[in-house]
Amino acid sequence: MSGVEQRTIARAEADWRFDRWCKVHFPDLGFGQMQKLLRTGQFRLDGKRIDAAARLTPGQVVRVPPLPLAPDVPLLPVKPEQRVSERDTAMLRSLVIHEDDALIAIAKPAGLAVQGGTGTTRHVDGLMQAFADRHGDKPKLVHRLDRDTSGVLVLAKTAAAARSLTFAFQQHKVRKLYWAVVIGRPKRDEGVIDLALEKSGGAGHEKMTASESEEARYARTGFRVVDANAKVAAWLGLLPLTGRTHQLRAHCALSGFPILGDGKYGGKAAHPTGAPSGLALHARELDLPHPDGGRLRLTAEPDKPIRAAFDWMGLGRELPRFARLDDWPEDRR
Known part of the structure; x- marks a missing residue:
């Protein structure tokens, strides 16, 4: 060219x-x-x-810019939208926890990817045609959750809402509370994990590690012990103060208390004998500035992996202190 x-x-x-x-x-x-x-x-x-x-x-x-392309190579066409089945449409609609003119919020289940990738053909982004308006425009992703993390996921219905919400997430204007069951227990009942993270490993094997190199990115996570079962496991509230890839999973594992079911970062220690399967990490609450003004609080009920982890710990159904975002003071970054 x-x-x-x-x-x-x-x-x-x-x-x-x-x-x-x-x-x-x-x-x-x-x-x-x-x-x-x-x-x-x-x-x-x-x-x-x-x-x-x-x-x-x-x-x-x-x-x-001018590119050194081979001659007569046809450009690949953009793939048309895939048709979403009635079953998937009903499934996605059943996940809605809030909808208005600007956004849709769903309670994403564990195991459902947000976007496609190698070997991933069924994902939220591909199913969002179920939410398309009469012009065929579908909502847009403004943030992401790992495939095996359940909880609140926000989708923008308009370009203006997408810009507003994306800016809010990028500028840390959104308060997020995650629930996690971890193996072991932090030495303190509350604190901040302050470890810079850097991606390592080849394609398909990427992993975030603690690093002091110039390539590492500043990362901070607030935590509190909500409940515990002796020194075997603990229920933590996690408040991400930055938004790095796999931040919560990496920070917990690097601090000596891996999240239950997280073999990528916790290895065998994350799968003790008799424990339930699945990643025990749940995006419980989001408090965000609404594109049309004011703030919006969104809450997702626990999915199967985190519920099974609570049962394994023998926890009751009452919510202790710090299980709610209202119990946390404003972020100290």
Whole structure:
């Protein structure tokens, strides 16, 4: 390709990562070449520098520099929306805990991925056609949960709401309370885990590790012991003060109390004999600024893995102190 091009992001490409968009449109462009063009500012989004993980919005314009592509290579078409079955539509609708003109909130079950990936064909993003309006526009993801983490997931219904909510999450204007059952018990009943994290491992085996390198990202998690079963296990309230990949799972494991069922970070210690299966991590509450003004509190009831963990610990049904976001003071970052 010779000369600079300006390409507009299509509606079907909403919320794609830039590296995915680039791979679809320029299949002959190597990942290393793309990264170099990003580092040198030759790729730009609406005139600004971007990175490979940038999320795209329909109508945005990508500046595409001259690329060393092979001749006569056809561009891959954007895949059409897959039809969502009546069963999946009913399932997704049954998860709704709040809906208004700006957003939808669902209680995502454990085991349902938020987005597709290698070997993942059924996910929230692909099922959101069930929420499409009469124009065929579907909601947009504004944050994410791991596949095996259950709890509150927010979807924006309009582009304006998506911008507002994405900004709120990025700028830490959203207060989040997670419930976790961990193996062992923190030495203190409350505190802040302050460990910078860096991604390590090859493709498909990525893992966040504690690091002091320049590439590591600042990460802080507030915690409180809500209840405990001697020194065997504890129910923690976790308040993420930053939003890094796998932050809660990595912070708990690195601090000596891995989350029950988290083999990736806790290994065998996260699967004691007789314990239930499944990751015991649940996004219980979100308190966020509503795109139309004011604040909105969202709560998701526990899913099967966290309920099974509570039963295994022999806990009652009453909510102790610090099981609610209202029991926590405002964040001290």
